[in-house]
Amino acid sequence: MTGEDATGWEAAYRKRPSGGYRKASQHEDCQALDRVFRDRNVRAILDLGCGDGRHLVFFARRGYLMHGQDIAPTAIRLADEWLAGENLSADLKAGDMTHIRWPDASFDAMLCIQVVNHHRIRQIRQTVAEIHRVLREGGLLFLTVATERRPPRPGAPKAVEVEPHTYVPLEGHEKGVPHHQFDTQELRYEFRRFIVCEDVMPVHKDSKGYTCLVMQKPDNQ
Numbered sequence: 154m155t156g157e158d159a160t161g162w163e164a165a166y167r168k169r170p171s172g173g174y175r176k177a178s179q180h181e182d183c184q185a186l187d188r189v190f191r192d193r194n195v196r197a198i199l200d201l202g203c204g205d206g207r208h209l210v211f212f213a214r215r216g217y218l219m220h221g222q223d224i225a226p227t228a229i230r231l232a233d234e235w236l237a238g239e240n241l242s243a244d245l246k247a248g249d250m251t252h253i254r255w256p257d258a259s260f261d262a263m264l265c266i267q268v269v270n271h272h273r274i275r276q277i278r279q280t281v282a283e284i285h286r287v288l289r290e291g292g293l294l295f296l297t298v299a300t301e302r303r304p305p306r307p308g309a310p311k312a313v314e315v316e317p318h319t320y321v322p323l324e325g326h327e328k329g330v331p332h333h334q335f336d337t338q339e340l341r342y343e344f345r346r347f348i349v350c351e352d353v354m355p356v357h358k359d360s361k362g363y364t365c366l367v368m369q370k371p372d373n374q
């Protein structure tokens with residue numbers, strides 16, 4: 154019995170309603186992404202796993218048509234309040250990333266920042282298929298994810314490995330939330346329907362050690 158429950162995120166946001174992510178600065182690649190999006194006439198962006206909105210606010214301020222989906226209704230509410238407080242808006246929906254709540258080819262670009270690993274592999278594959286479905290041909294995906302496999306550190310919340318490379322903490326603020334540990338090869342394999350755009354942004358690690366990459370849904374697939 155793992156107590157596994159993706160809605161553990163809802164409990165996490167309720168416990169700290171001021172939002173842990175909202176207080177953090179936006180991802181360090183956002184300025185560069187803004188330039189990329191502008192050069193390619195990106196208009197509609199989906200932030201998948203938008204949390205309490207730090208990237209929605211960043212890109213809405215710059216005039217993009219922002220959309221956000223997150224499994225935690227409290228995160229959606231906090232994001233909505235933050236946007237409204239800045240006279241900004243975005244189309245926000247609560248829901249699991251395995252079912253993205255917009256029609257095919259809705260988006261010119263997507264953000265998926267520290268999100269896609271929070272499932273078991275079967276659901277991750279469903280999510281990748283959904284990302285592919287809702288991006289238009291030639292659309293861009295900015296993805297950040299950990300690609301180092303290591304057992305939980307000593308002193309970290311106790312966790313159980315529920316399937317290969319997927320840990321579920323039994324305690325702490327992410328209790329019940331699956332954490333799949335990719336490696337680089339597996340990540341490339343799972344996203345094999347996309348082209349990695351080294352020319353747009355070289356694959357790199359951010360200051361927190363997450364692998365960051367820009368991918369493209371090919372034309373005419």
Ligand SMILES: C[S@@+](CC[C@H](N)C(=O)[O-])C[C@H]1O[C@@H](n2cnc3c(N)ncnc32)[C@H](O)[C@@H]1O
Pocket residue numbers: 159162163174175201202203204205206207208222223224225228248249250251265266267268271272
């Ligand atoms: C580490 S936080 C990152 C939040 C946001 N991307 C940011 O950078 O501020 C992970 C986010 O993914 C969301 N999430 C986790 N599992 C999800 C799922 N199955 N479907 C949709 N969102 C999910 C969580 O609620 C949380 O907001």
